[in-house]
Amino acid sequence: MRIDLHAHSNASDGTDSPAELVAAAVAAGLDVVALTDHDTVAGHAEAAGAVRALPAGSRLTVVPGAELSCAVDGISLHLLAYLFDPEEPEFARERDLVRTDRFRRGRAIVERCRELGAEISWEQVRRIAGAGSVGRPHIASALVEAGVVATVSDAFTADWLANGGRADVRKHETDPVTAVRLVRVAGGVPVFAHPGAVKRGRTVSDQVIADLAAAGLAGLEVDHTDHDEETRERLRGLAGELGLLVTGSSDYHGTRKTVRLGEHTTDPEVYGALLAQATGAKPIER
Numbered sequence: 569m570r571i572d573l574h575a576h577s578n579a580s581d582g583t584d585s586p587a588e589l590v591a592a593a594v595a596a597g598l599d600v601v602a603l604t605d606h607d608t609v610a611g612h613a614e615a616a617g618a619v620r621a622l623p624a625g626s627r628l629t630v631v632p633g634a635e636l637s638c639a640v641d642g643i644s645l646h647l648l649a650y651l652f653d654p655e656e657p658e659f660a661r662e663r664d665l666v667r668t669d670r671f672r673r674g675r676a677i678v679e680r681c682r683e684l685g686a687e688i689s690w691e692q693v694r695r696i697a698g699a700g701s702v703g704r705p706h707i708a709s710a711l712v713e714a715g716v717v718a719t720v721s722d723a724f725t726a727d728w729l730a731n732g733g734r735a736d737v738r739k740h741e742t743d744p745v746t747a748v749r750l751v752r753v754a755g756g757v758p759v760f761a762h763p764g765a766v767k768r769g770r771t772v773s774d775q776v777i778a779d780l781a782a783a784g785l786a787g788l789e790v791d792h793t794d795h796d797e798e799t800r801e802r803l804r805g806l807a808g809e810l811g812l813l814v815t816g817s818s819d820y821h822g823t824r825k826t827v828r829l830g831e832h833t834t835d836p837e838v839y840g841a842l843l844a845q846a847t848g849a850k851p852i853e854r
């Protein structure tokens with residue numbers, strides 16, 4: 569079984585449509601892929617339709633999920649949420665709040681970029697984002713189009729869009745203890761995404777992770793491209809101490825990042841343990 573529990577579609581900052589992501593997951597030989605767009609479930613219906621329409625003989629399970637934007641003590645972090653009830657009103661309202669604020673903040677970032685001499689526009693960013701939940705990677709693509717930087721990842725520096733960079737503007741982000749509770753209230757299973765991704769900015773202390781574990785966190789995403797071997801070992805130890813599950817995943821973003829689907833995977837037993845905790849939704853199977 570090959571299980572990849574973190575992937576983005578163009579419902580947020582990936583480049584594949586949800587149906588293309590399903591096709592890519594089959595082509596990559598995955599058995600399970602989780603659709604975890606930033607702060608939105610907008611891709612779920614299309615992904616479900618694509619899975620059900622797969623030809624007999626191909627097999628794939630899609631785990632509906634999301635990746636929530638959180639912050640504590642000024643440090644941004646991401647919380648993966650699997651198999652929650654998308655209709656549960658409290659959690660739905662919070663996702664709505666973050667998504668709406670992404671528009672205000674996106675405009676403000678474009679304005680900052682223009683003040684700094686980059687000839688990009690909000691219309692251009694909207695075209696790049698399409699119907700997707702607007703984020704810095706879309707603005708990064710606009711900066712690439714304008715010839716300001718060579719690649720999306722080159723836009724994530726102190727000069728431009730990195731956390732605390734010249735053109736960074738914060739958005740509304742949920743307190744992670746609150747987010748863990750909201751995911752559980754909606755019957756979902758919360759896993760801390762790339763908790764040691766230092767290249768993205770400051771990361772939270774072990775105490776914060778312990779507090780999240782006490783609030784109902786289910787696991788830590790340990791095997792992730794942004795973690796070096798030493799970080800993975802440390803996080804594995806911490807997960808053991810706190811009784812948390814350990815997952816691995818690609819964080820695929822289509823052509824917007826270089827990672828491949830299935831680059832890192834989750835143990836089938838861990839996947840089973842996550843499923844056993846979920847009451848809000850069911851995996852979508854062909």
Ligand code: AMP
Pocket residue numbers: 581606637702703704705720721724767768821
């Ligand atoms: P946002 O949600 O708008 O704040 O943008 C965060 C997203 O930007 C993350 O989910 C990643 O997809 C991307 N990102 C953050 N840091 C980096 C980085 N250093 N290099 C490339 N992409 C990044």
Ligand code: FE
Pocket residue numbers: 576581606705821
């Ligand atoms: Fe992203």
Ligand code: FE
Pocket residue numbers: 635646761762
């Ligand atoms: Fe993330």
Ligand code: ZN
Pocket residue numbers: 574576635819
């Ligand atoms: Zn992600």
